Amino acid sequence: MNREFSHEGRKTLDAPGPVMINNGVVTINAANMHYRDLNLLLKTHSNLAKRINIYNVYGQRYIGTGLRNNVEIHVYGTPGNDLAAFMDGPTIYVHGNAQDGVGNTMNSGKVVVYGCAGDVVGYAMRGGRIFIRDDAGYRVGIHMKEYGEQKPVIVIGGTAQDFLGEYMAGGILVVLGLTLSHGETHKAKFVGTGMHGGIIYIRGQVTHVGKEAKITELEENDVALLKPIIEEFCSYFNFNIDEVLAGEFKKIVPLSTRPYGKLYT
Amino acid sequence: MKSYIEPEFIVKRDYEKCVKCKVCINECTYGVHYYDDKNDIIRSRDENCVNCHRCVVFCPTKAITIEKNPTQYTENSHWTREVITSIKRQAETGGAILTGMGCDKPYYTYWDKILLNASQVTNPSIDPLREPIELRTYLGAKPDKLELELENGEVLLKTKLAPQLCAEVPILFAAVSYGAVNFNVHLALARAAAELGTFMNCGEGGLDKRLYRYGDHIIVQVASGRFGVNPEYLNVGAAIEIKIGQGAKPGIGGHLPGEKVTQEIAQIRMIPVGTDALSPAPHHDIYSIEDLRQLIYALKEATDYTKPVAVKIAAVHNSAAIASGIARAGADIIVLDGVRGATGAAPKVIRDNVGIPIELALASVDQRLRDEGIRNRVSIIVSGGIRSSADVVKAIALGADAVYIGTAALVAIGCTLCQKCYTGKCPWGITTTDPQISKRLDPDVAAKRLINLVRAWSIEIKEMLGAMGINAIESLRGNREQLRGVGLTDTELKILGIKMAGE
Structure with missing residues (x-):
């Protein structure tokens, strides 16, 4: 009843750009393409294609946003904000840097970035995995969640900025510090502020932790949890797992599950 | 620390009407009512009462009334009971006062200062009992203008809504x-x-x-x-x-x-x-x-x-x-x-x-x-x-x-x-x-x-x-x-x- 108005929501594809389909692999040339057209192509092809390659990506937003299947997407160039937002299933490889909002409220699937990412990676992420080879910006993993089997994972190969894991309620956030020079500490401040669930693992020195979180040493079960995650990370980026694991890891966990319980009367 | 906060409400029970059925005890989730078996009587912990009226409504004999605590601080239009109680509570807990529902202060309501018009003589009113009055409402963006096109004598809407x-x-x-x-x-x-x-x-x-x-x-x-x-x-x-x-x-x-x-x-x-x-x-x-x-x-x-x-x-x-x-x-x-x-x-x-x-x-x-x-x-x-x-x-x-x-x-x-x-x-x-x-x-x-x-x-x-x-x-x-x-x-x-x- 509420849909009485006929509505064709999308722009029609006047000039969709060259799309090639070959043996289940769809190749899209995104040069000069509006994000709406690009995403319509992705939605149209992703249910049948095994793999979609997108070339000449120049900042188009929302690539993979809301996609709900198991397609593999390779992005060549620089995707815009909200890559893989609300995504549910696909695997996206970014051959370049990503911008802000990678995996915003992502539900499942995977994002692998062969470069850096901007701010708010994995905001309110609910499931799936994000691997960033190099550095990421501010507020990475803010408000990550988990329940039961659904446990999101973010690995940042380099370092990240302030408010890492703020308000974190679940999931696993790993920062490896591989871009830091010898003896250099992570610069992130207010790590785990307001944290009330989940775990942050940091390789290297972190100097400023939010008052609702604490730094502890790893235990045996932490290593068991961490190892396969780092193995997967190394497999994408050709790092030597032994060298990565040889570094000194710390764990940051919430001090309490109710950090603000005493604030009110 | 002894609390200086006085009960906000007083539970009054008419013992002539009370049949000790204990419905009030079961209905109250704040533990106000309790049965004193030594004296075979139901009593109240006034300090727990939030004035929700659950017991009042469900008491089968209507034996319960809730009153504002009649014991008032010395009258002061600036330092009201609410203000004094808030300060005492904060002094005892150190916490920000949490509450529910909307602002309950007496100011700010403009609806009551706005009156509606009605038709008299010069433009007739409509009788809703015998004429349809349309309340259907469409919510969403409306176009700046409508483009129509004529096709086989029919007018079609060209604008995408x-x-x-x-x-x-x-x-x-x-x-x-x-x-x-x-x-x-x-x-x-x-x-x-x-x-x-x-x-x-x-x-x-x-x-x-x-x-x-x-x-x-x-x-x-x-x-x-x-x-x-x-x-x-x-x-x-x-x-x-x-x-x-x-x-x-x-x-x-x-x-x-x-x-x-x-x-x-x-x-x-x-x-x-x-x-x-x-x-x-x-x-x-x-x-x-x-x-x-x-x-x-x-x-x-x-x-x-x-x-x-x-x-x-x-x-x-x-x-x-x-x-x-x-x-x-x-x-x-x-x-x-x-x-x-x-x-x-x-x-x-x-x-x-x-x-x-x-x-x-x-x-x-x-x-x-x-x-x-x-x-x-x-x-x-x-x-x-x-x-x-x-x-x-x-x-x-x-x-x-x-x-x-x-x-x-x-x-x-x-x-x-x-x-x-x-x-x-x-x-x-x-x-x-x-x-x-x-x-x-x-x-x-x-x-x-x-x-x-x-x-x-x-x-x-x-x-x-x-x-x-x-x-x-x-x-x-x-x-x-x-x-x-x-x-x-x-x-x-x-x-x-x-x-x-x-x-």
Whole structure:
């Protein structure tokens, strides 16, 4: 009843750009393409294609946003904000840097970035995995969640900025510090502020932790949890797992599950 | 530390009427009533009483009355009992005072200073008993102009229309989250909305899968905590609402106390059991109108541009400029929530002191959007203390497309505004997630009460429209000529855009 108005929501594809389909692999040339057209192509092809390659990506937003299947997407160039937002299933490889909002409220699937990412990676992420080879910006993993089997994972190969894991309620956030020079500490401040669930693992020195979180040493079960995650990370980026694991890891966990319980009367 | 706080209410029991059936003991969730078996008598712990009236209503012999504590501090119009009690409580706990529902202060209500017009002699009134009066309301962006084309003698609409919500009445149920209230309340609201041909907003705590079948009548909300937000949720609703602010607590985030975070709530919100569910004050991907646009379009992308996207803000000092930005950011609907807007939990100081009356915000937003020539791009829904069909009619004449009712809906199903929602012990089974207490709310009865309320208001709205000689709610929208003010200053009249009565 509420849909009485006929509505064709999308722009029609006047000039969709060259799309090639070959043996289940769809190749899209995104040069000069509006994000709406690009995403319509992705939605149209992703249910049948095994793999979609997108070339000449120049900042188009929302690539993979809301996609709900198991397609593999390779992005060549620089995707815009909200890559893989609300995504549910696909695997996206970014051959370049990503911008802000990678995996915003992502539900499942995977994002692998062969470069850096901007701010708010994995905001309110609910499931799936994000691997960033190099550095990421501010507020990475803010408000990550988990329940039961659904446990999101973010690995940042380099370092990240302030408010890492703020308000974190679940999931696993790993920062490896591989871009830091010898003896250099992570610069992130207010790590785990307001944290009330989940775990942050940091390789290297972190100097400023939010008052609702604490730094502890790893235990045996932490290593068991961490190892396969780092193995997967190394497999994408050709790092030597032994060298990565040889570094000194710390764990940051919430001090309490109710950090603000005493604030009110 | 000995508490210096005196009971706010005194429970009076008429022992001639009391049959010691213990219903009051069972009904009270705050442990007020207890049986003194030594003396075979029921007694009360007045200090626990929140004046919810559950025992009063359920006592079979009507033996109970609740009174304000007659012991008053020395009369002082500045240092009221409320002020003194607040200070004592803060001195004893060191905590910010938490409260529930909306601002309860005596000022700020402009509805009561606005009167409606009626037809007399020169333009006939319409009798709603024998003539149809149209209340159907379409919510969503309207085109700047319509392009038509003639094909084989038929006129066809060429303009592509944006997605719309079609409500049979201009009254929608406001956002109350799953967690703030229990499943039975959500179910009752969803059923009532479906039956009435209107919408319920599920709030920011996600939507139980059992309610997906009512999706065509549900507006799903996305707040900063992003609780329960996944692609399925976004696609199941009829529209999506981005919650930026709330009238009860403008500028601060959401806070569901850990007491209410049961296994069920933890699962849907994906947070640990018993932890406070925190929605940060800002969305951390929205620091500007441009960022808001980004989220609006992320949601449109995720739902293939098939659903209107609403943005809800609290009514604050510069709402008009903000609303203009929201319209330009691509929202289809703007929701304005006034200072009376309610909540399950907010710091009292914020609830009672932050925000502005909805009447003034609505008038200024509507005017601003008209002045800028973009009023058609968005629908306006107002909320925050809409108490009656008269408030609805006045709101629409001031420029709203529709209203949300939250408090009124909860009152319809039992709420008595005791303001203790945050304790999670609501004896009426509304703002509690305790499985036992939640059973008190029968979803069938509650849905029936909600349907009755909206039906009753619809009849009254038709009566008022007919009296004005108007036969469609559309003709009332922004029709401020139907309004007159009493007891208002020139500035107030100017902002409301209405004339003084007699003019």
